[in-house]
Amino acid sequence: MHGFRPLLGAAVAVALAAHLAAQNAPQTPAGQYTRADIEAGARIYAQCVGCHGVNGDQIANVDLRRGQFPTVVSDADLVRLMATGKPAVGMPPFTVLRTDEVTTLVAYIRSGFDAAGTAVKVGDPGRGEALFSGKGGCATCHRVNGRGSYSATDLSEIGVMRKPDSLQRVLLDPAGAMIPGNRSVRAVTRDGRMLRGRRLNEDAYTIQLIDEQSRLVSLVKADLRSFDVSPTSSMPSFETTLTADERADLIAYLLSLKGR
Numbered sequence: 008m009h010g011f012r013p014l015l016g017a018a019v020a021v022a023l024a025a026h027l028a029a030q031n032a033p034q035t036p037a038g039q040y041t042r043a044d045i046e047a048g049a050r051i052y053a054q055c056v057g058c059h060g061v062n063g064d065q066i067a068n069v070d071l072r073r074g075q076f077p078t079v080v081s082d083a084d085l086v087r088l089m090a091t092g093k094p095a096v097g098m099p100p101f102t103v104l105r106t107d108e109v110t111t112l113v114a115y116i117r118s119g120f121d122a123a124g125t126a127v128k129v130g131d132p133g134r135g136e137a138l139f140s141g142k143g144g145c146a147t148c149h150r151v152n153g154r155g156s157y158s159a160t161d162l163s164e165i166g167v168m169r170k171p172d173s174l175q176r177v178l179l180d181p182a183g184a185m186i187p188g189n190r191s192v193r194a195v196t197r198d199g200r201m202l203r204g205r206r207l208n209e210d211a212y213t214i215q216l217i218d219e220q221s222r223l224v225s226l227v228k229a230d231l232r233s234f235d236v237s238p239t240s241s242m243p244s245f246e247t248t249l250t251a252d253e254r255a256d257l258i259a260y261l262l263s264l265k266g267r
Contacts, residue, residue, distance in 0.1 A: 037251035038175065040114035040126035048115025049122050051108055058098070063120060066096075072120040074170060074262075081259045082129050085113050117171060127171035128255045135260025138253055143245065145257075152267060157221035158205060159242065164266040174258045178249070181240035191237040192216055197230055206236065 035041045055063075063071030079085055086109055092100035104112070118126035139145045148159035165174075176184040192206045194214070204218035214226045214234065228234070245254060 038128050038254050040110075040117060040128065042123075044111045044114035045118045045124070045126050046122050047108075048111035048113070048118075049120075051104070051112045052115055052120075054101075055112075063116075071116050074117070074119070080129065080132050080263050082113050082117070082255075083131065085116065119170070125172045125175075127175045127258065128251075129171055129262060130252060130255030130257075130259045132256070132259040132263040134253075135256035135258065135263075138249070138257050139260055142253070143249065143257060148242070151264060157217045158219060160205075162261065162264055164264060166262040166264040167266065169261070171258055171262065174261050175254065177242075178245045178254050178257065180246075181242035181244060182238075185240045191241050193233075193235045193237070194226055195232045195234075196226070197232050199232075202226075 059065055059069070059071055063069075064073075068077045069075065076084075079088060088098075089101045089104065089109055089112070092098045101109070114126045115122075117129065118124040139151075145162075146155045148156050150157055150159075150161045150163070152163050169177075173184070190206060192204060192214070194202045194216070196202075202216070202218050202224060204216040204224065206214065206216050207223075208215040212228055214228060216224050216226070218224050226234075245257075249257065
């Protein structure tokens with residue numbers, strides 16, 4: 008029996024080392040696919056190159072690398088498309104792929120064909136729209152297709168301008184992802200009147216902003232006592248107020264906004 012003790016000790020040491028390695032391994036943030044998923048998806052995508060091309064842009068109106076599809080928005084849409092195919096345009100159903108293989112292929116597409124990139128999960132746009140108007144409170148500041156407030160940027164075409172990882176950064180860290188031109192401003196005129204709002208345009212002599220009542224205001228710099236640009240964002244972080252699944256749904260809705 009004594010001969011088993013060194014073997015047992017070695018087994019315990021290996022198990023402990025594996026446990027510590029798992030604890031110290033980089034954790035994939037909630038709402039993202041893992042690096043292993045993306046790398047596995049890259050290998051599976053080799054089956055798709057014949058039709059879609061290395062860069063995913065050989066099919067008209069489809070650019071997989073850039074996430075541009077005529078009908079697909081959510082990850083579930085992608086899964087359904089691979090399951091059913093599109094026989095009318097020559098795309099067969101991929102029934103030979105296991106569920107986990109389909110997941111990795113979606114991850115690779117969402118990474119922008121970058122095995123070292125970030126692959127953000129994209130949820131349901133219908134649920135995301137409800138969050139936008141409800142729990143998320145986005146409509147109190149943002150405007151979409153002619154409805155909503157002017158106090159923050161108009162998001163009617165945000166799905167054309169932003170990718171999933173960019174939208175996720177804004178939801179988690181609004182200040183870090185803020186565009187300089189969209190910063191909040193505070194102006195005080197020479198007669199003591201104070202205005203707060205969002206800067207729209209500025210040149211050497213004038214400033215145009217949308218004030219807190221959603222009114223367009225043009226100010227002459229020579230008439231101002233002070234003018235300050237906020238270094239922080241007025242938008243709150245949704246890291247704790249929305250779950251990872253809710254953020255995925257909100258991202259899906261924002262991606263669906265491509266103008267009228």
